Amino acid sequence: MSETAPPFSSTVGSAEAESLLSVLERNRRTFAWKTCGLDEKGMRATTAASSMTIGGLVKHVALVEADWLAVKLAGQEYGAPWDAVDFDADPNWEWRTGAVDPPGEVYAVWRAAVARSRELVAEVIKERGLDGPASLTWPDGRTPTVRVMLLDMIEEYARHTGHADILREAVDGRVGEGAPKDFTF
Numbered sequence: 286m287s288e289t290a291p292p293f294s295s296t297v298g299s300a301e302a303e304s305l306l307s308v309l310e311r312n313r314r315t316f317a318w319k320t321c322g323l324d325e326k327g328m329r330a331t332t333a334a335s336s337m338t339i340g341g342l343v344k345h346v347a348l349v350e351a352d353w354l355a356v357k358l359a360g361q362e363y364g365a366p367w368d369a370v371d372f373d374a375d376p377n378w379e380w381r382t383g384a385v386d387p388p389g390e391v392y393a394v395w396r397a398a399v400a401r402s403r404e405l406v407a408e409v410i411k412e413r414g415l416d417g418p419a420s421l422t423w424p425d426g427r428t429p430t431v432r433v434m435l436l437d438m439i440e441e442y443a444r445h446t447g448h449a450d451i452l453r454e455a456v457d458g459r460v461g462e463g464a465p466k467d468f469t470f
Contacts, residue, residue, distance in 0.1 A: 299414075299415065301415060301432075302410050302414075302415055305415070305432070305435045305436070305439070306406070306435070308439055309435060309438060309439050309442065311463070312439055312442035312443055312446060313399060313442060313470075314463075314464050314468070314470060315442075315446050315462075315463050315464055316346065316442055316445065316446045316449060317464070317468075317470035318463075318464030318465075318468050318470070319446055319449035319450055319453045319459070320339050320342065320343050320392075320449050320453065321392070321470065323339060323388060323456065323457075324388065325387065325388060327339065327388075327456045327457065328340035328343075328383075328384065328388050328391065329384050329385070330452065330455060330456045331452075332451060332452055332455035333451075337380070337448060337452065338380075338383065338384040338452070339449060339452050339453065339456070340383040340384045340385070340386065340388065340391050341379065341380035341381070341383035341384045342380075342383070342445060342448055342449055342452070343383055343391050343392065343394075343395050344379040344380070344382060344383030344386070344391050344394055344395065345379045345380055345383065345445070346395060346398075346441070346442070346445050347379070347394045347395040347397075347398040347399075348367060348379045348398075349438075349441050349445075350395075350398035350399055350401070350402045350438075351363050351364060351367050351398050351401070351402075352367075353434065353437065353438050353441065354402040354405055354406055354434070354438060355401060355402065355405055356420075356421075357419055357420060357421040357434065358405070358406065358409055358419045358420060358421070358431065358434045358435075359405040359406075359408070359409050359420060360420030361405065364401070366394065396470075406435070409431055410431060413431055414431065415430065415431050415432040415435075416430050416431070416432065417430065417431050418430065418431075419431060419433070419434045421434075
C-alpha cells in the first residue's frame with residue numbers, strides 16, 4: 286500500500302465534518318498499517334478459534350465502505366466487484382475470496398473502495414451537510430443523518446482494526462496503537 290490519504294480542506298464543510306473525516310482517515314490508516322505488506326501465507330493465517338483472516342478482513346472492510354458510504358449514505362450502486370456477486374448464494378464471498386485472492390488484488394479492492402468513498406462523502410457533506418439525511422431509511426421509518434453514518438463507519442474501522450491487531454500480532458508480531466509517522470497507504 287503506497288497511496289497517501291488526501292488531506293481534507295475547508296471545502297469539505299464545517300470544523301466538525303473535518304474532525305469526523307480526520308478520525309475516519311486515522312482509523313483507515315491504522316487499519317492499513319495493521320494489514321499491509323503480508324504475503325499469501327500471512328493473508329490466510331488465522332488465530333485462536335476464529336476462521337477470520339487478514340485477507341478476508343480487508344475485503345470485508347472494502348465491502349463495508351461500498352455498502353455504508355456509497356449505497357446507504359450517497360444512494361449509489363455497489364459497483365465492482367460487488368455488483369457481480371450473488372451474496373444470497375455465497376453470503377461470505379468477501380471473507381472467502383479475500384483469504385485466497387492474491388494480496389495485491391485484495392488491497393486494490395480496498396484502496397478503490399476507500400478512494401470512491403472519499404469522493405462520495407465529500408459530495409454528500411457539501412450537498413446535505415452533517416445534519417442532512419442519508420439515502421437509507423431504517424425499517425422503522427427513520428432516516429439517519431450523514432453524521433450518524435460517518436460515526437458508524439468510524440466504529441466499523443475501530444472494531445475491525447482490533448481484529449486486524451490480533452491477527453497481525455499472530456502472523457509476525459506487529460503490535461502498536463497507530464501507524465508510524467512515515468507510513469503511507
